[in-house]
Amino acid sequence: MHAWTLDSIGSPLVVEEVADPALRSGGVSLRMRAVQVPAYTRVLVEGGRGSIATPTVLGIGGIATVEQVADDVTTVRRGETVLCTGFLRSGRVAEPEEVLLGWTGIGGRGTTTDTTDRMRRLWRNGTFAERAVVPASTVVALPGADAYADPTKLAFLPWLSVAAGAVERSEMTAGDRVVVLGASGQMGGAAVLLALARGASRVVAVGRDAGSLDRLEALDPRVRAVRSVSTRGDDAAAIGAAVDGEADVVIDALGPTPTPGLTMAGFDSVRADGTMVLLGGVRQTLPIPYGELMRRRITLRGSWMCSEETAFRVWRQVQAGVIDLRSLGVVTVDIDEPAAALAQAERTRGLSIVVLTP
Ligand SMILES: NC(=O)c1ccc[n+]([C@@H]2O[C@H](COP(=O)([O-])OP(=O)(O)OC[C@H]3O[C@@H](n4cnc5c(N)ncnc54)[C@H](OP(=O)(O)O)[C@@H]3O)[C@@H](O)[C@H]2O)c1
Structure with missing residues (x-):
């Protein structure tokens, strides 16, 4: 598959042919459909927004179709349209820890621990790619999204x-x-x-x-x-x-x-x-x-990130037109030219977004 890979912070974001990520326990295999490229992605790649676990396929968020689910996954089903949050929690109640996958961001005091390192080492497939394998807890099923008239706008859901x-x-x-x-x-x-x-x-x-x-x-x-x-x-x-x-x-x-x-x-x-x-x-x-x-x-x-329930409520409001996305402008970019896409994203602001359709 094609993916935008980052070797280390400060090196250029490049498009590469890489092996499809393999499905494994706890995971969901996704065909990415539409992923917002945030305005500050170029700055982030250059190291201006904190550390990223590298080398990695970069990218957070997006809308995808589920291709496969591991045997132990019950949150989403094959063929469904889902939202990727990229927000992974340790699940430990006593000292909860949180990381963003394929991006910069560690929750709490923002410092790495053995746990956050392990979470970011195990799941290293960002969403600026044709396919991604992500933990099941970082995807939310969007019933009815297949019928949404303007699917690239759903890239703004995260x-x-x-x-x-x-x-x-x-x-x-x-x-x-x-x-x-x-x-x-x-x-x-x-x-x-x-x-x-x-x-x-x-x-x-x-x-x-x-x-x-x-x-x-x-x-x-x-x-x-x-x-x-x-x-x-x-x-x-x-x-x-x-x-x-x-x-x-x-x-x-x-x-x-x-x-x-x-x-x-x-x-x-x-x-x-x-x-x-x-x-x-x-x-x-x-x-x-x-x-x-x-x-x-x-x-x-x-306020840092949000619950899956919040994301689902947002989808319901978008679906019903309560959150009005008619004014949202979308510029789509394909996967061939990451540098041009990042430059375009940097020029795009407010209620206009750049969306990768890999
Ligand atoms: N809490 C969370 O969970 C979470 C999650 C994701 C992102 N974020 C943060 O959210 C922030 C905003 O994201 P975004 O995508 O909207 O970024 P953005 O497109 O870069 O927008 C930043 C906003 O800040 C304004 N701004 C930037 N520098 C300024 C300055 N020196 N003086 C006055 N205004 C300034 C910009 O004004 P103009 O465009 O008018 O110049 C724009 O309104 C990011 O920095 C990101 O770190 C937080």
């Missing part, structure tokens, strides 16, 4: 599911005023769609890229865009004006920023008893005053 994990953790309810930081990104765009689907009365979409923000504002009259100027005070004032007061929920889906200013502008916008959820890739220390967090009784939560 991103939507991760954003849904954050929205669920915010305990947002219908009527809430929601602020999404980094809304011009793909994760932030997903969070905007979810907040609209959940009945937000207003969604303030904060970002820099004017084109993406315009597109979000065109989605629904409840969306107000704020173009960040990256000064905490000015951004907080602009967010406050767009919310028309204070926010019930703030979701931070920013990529790596040079300062914590925009995240803190979000913090400044949360109402008393409100919630802020950190979902993005910011690697800054936040200067949060103890007294403010305490007196405003703010709930500050982290």
